Amino acid sequence: MDNYYKIFFTIYFDYATSKNKIVTKFFKSDFDLGPSGFEEKFNDENIFRIWNKHANQTSLKILNPTTSFDDSKATNRKIITHRIVNLKTLSEVFLKKT
DSSP, X not given: OOOOEEEEEEEEEEEEEETTEEEEEEEEEEEEEOSTTOSSOOOTTTHHXXXXXXXXXXXXXXXXXXXXXXXXXXXXXXXXXXXXXXXXXXXXXXXXXX
């Protein structure tokens, strides 16, 4: 059986609100990640690397569907992953040290 993960994260980015105005925005969210749509099989050891790559390439609308950010206006993304939980084993596979 494939692994499924829940990822808790915060994403910061610069957002152009008008021609000469850029503000820094952020949101906290969680994301369910399953094996479909990925070329590489993931496991507890490589999920963090695959998640970071996926999060940097995915639209802000998908990462946080309650907002309507225009990806073309967002720059300088910074993703902070707080924790990753394997939903099959209910174990934490990544926890950001504070």
